[in-house]
Amino acid sequence: MKVYMFHYVKPYSNYYHFDLDEFDKTVQKLTTNKHIISLKELDNLVKKHQAIPEDAVMLTFDDGTIDHYQYVYPILKKYHCSGLFFIPSCTYNKKMLDIQVIHQLLENNPIETLFNDLRKQLEKKHMEPEEFSVEENLDSKKTALFKQLLQYKLPNDIRINLLHYFQRKYKINKDVSNSYMSIRNLKQMKKDGMYFGVHTITHPRLALQSKEEQAQEVKSNLESLLKSHLLDKECISLAFPYGSYNEDTIDVMKNLNIKYGFKVDDKESNNDEGGVVLIDRLDCNILREVLK
Ligand SMILES: [Zn+2]
Structure with a gap:
């Protein structure tokens, strides 16, 4: 089985967005060549200790952004x-996640501008960006540093102040009412066979x-989803x-009866950690290559 992880799917493409037309074609191809399975189908196989078919593909979408309701769900x-x-x-x-603030900053401003500004702000604290190690990924070094420092590498008080500074200076829209899916959206999607998970x-x-x-992070999110009847208790x-x-x-998951843990890993393996099944996910950008 291959599990793919998507973030934004929008009518234009860049590193952060999967292009809408391409998404449509991708799903069409996958439905003919492969077998797209739901969380429930996966759970039924796991329960019966049956092998998951090689050609099974699972599509997952993170962060609850509105494009998932507007574009992904209809397709x-x-x-x-x-x-x-x-x-x-x-x-x-109704609070914007730090990751979305950072994505909006990067989408609307050159990285040189942002990075120089970050350097200036850190100088005031007698720090510099390069003193932090960076996890290499598909981003340029500066982009990766900018993201990782503001996501988690800086001391939390400095990090949060800087995020507020950038949000104000670069006029990031704080009104999140149109950024995320509503409970109503989710309930409609559920009726059409979509599944939801904790994040x-x-x-x-x-x-x-x-x-x-x-x-606390997991339980509170789980409880609100359960309260809205958005989860299948058998396969959380x-x-x-x-x-x-x-x-x-893993312990927290066991205590809360959360059965499946979805990782971010460019592998295709799944393993059972004493009742919790860990599943690797591939970045959706890999699909572009697969379908060429
Ligand atoms: Zn996420």
């Missing part, structure tokens, strides 16, 4: 297939948190923000 419905959507609590508390309240790197903090899933988790996360 999945058109091809009669299911998706699994990970919904952080921003849907409920925490504030989207932190769980492995950097205490067990208590992790439990959690996607780790940024793919970050540790032993404590």
Whole structure:
């Protein structure tokens, strides 16, 4: 089985967005060549200890952004297939996630401008961006540093102040009412066979948190989704923000009866950690290559 992770799907493409037409063609191709399975189908196979078919593909969508309702859901419905959507609590508390603020900054401003500004701000604190190590990924070095410092690498008080500074200076729209899917949107999607999973309240790197903090992040998000009748209690899933988790996360999941943990890993393996099934996910950009 291959599990793909999507973020934004919009009518234009850049590094952050999967192009809408391309998404339509991708799903169409997958429905003819492969077998797109739902969380429920996967769970039935796992319960019966049956092998998951090689040609099975699962499509997952993170962060609950409105484009998932506007663009993804109609296409999945058109091809009669299911998706699994990970919904952080921003849907409920109307607060923009840090990751979305950072994406908006990068989308609307040259990285040189942002990075120089970050350097100037850090100088005031007698710090510089390069003193932090950077996890290499598809981003340029500056983009990766900018994102990672503002996501989690800076001390939290400095990080939050800087995010507010950037949000004000670069006029990031704080009105999130149109940025995330509403409970009504989600309920409609559920009727058409879509599945939902937990993605925490504030989207932190769980492995950097205490067990208590992790439990709070997961439990509160889980409870609000359960209260809105958006989860199938038999197969509750959690996607780790940024793919970050540790032993404590697994314990928290066991305590809360969360059966599936979705990672971010360019592998295709799944393994059972004593009742919790961990599933690797591939970045959706890989699909572009697969379908060429
Ligand atoms: Zn996320």
